[in-house]
Amino acid sequence: MEITKQTTMGEMLEYNREIALVLMNCGMHCVGCPASIGETLEEACAVHGLDADDVLAEINEFISNNTAAE
Secondary structure, rough: OOOOOOOOHHHHHHOOOHHHHHHHHHHOOOOOOOOHHHEEHHHHHHHHHOHHHHHHHHHHHHHHHHHHOO
C-alpha cells in the first residue's frame, strides 16, 4: 500500500496498526479516536499543527524498515 497525505487514518491503521506508534511519537495521541479515522493524514496533521510531509516521511521510513526486516 502506498501511503500519501490523502490516505485516511483508518486506511493506514487497517494496513498496519503499528503505524499508530509512529503517529503517537509525532504528537498525534488521539489515533484511536473515532473522529480521526475518516481524516486524511494531511487533515490530522493540520489539526495537530504538524507538517504532513515530515509525518509522512516518518511513516514511510517505518514501513520501509519493517518491510526490509521481513
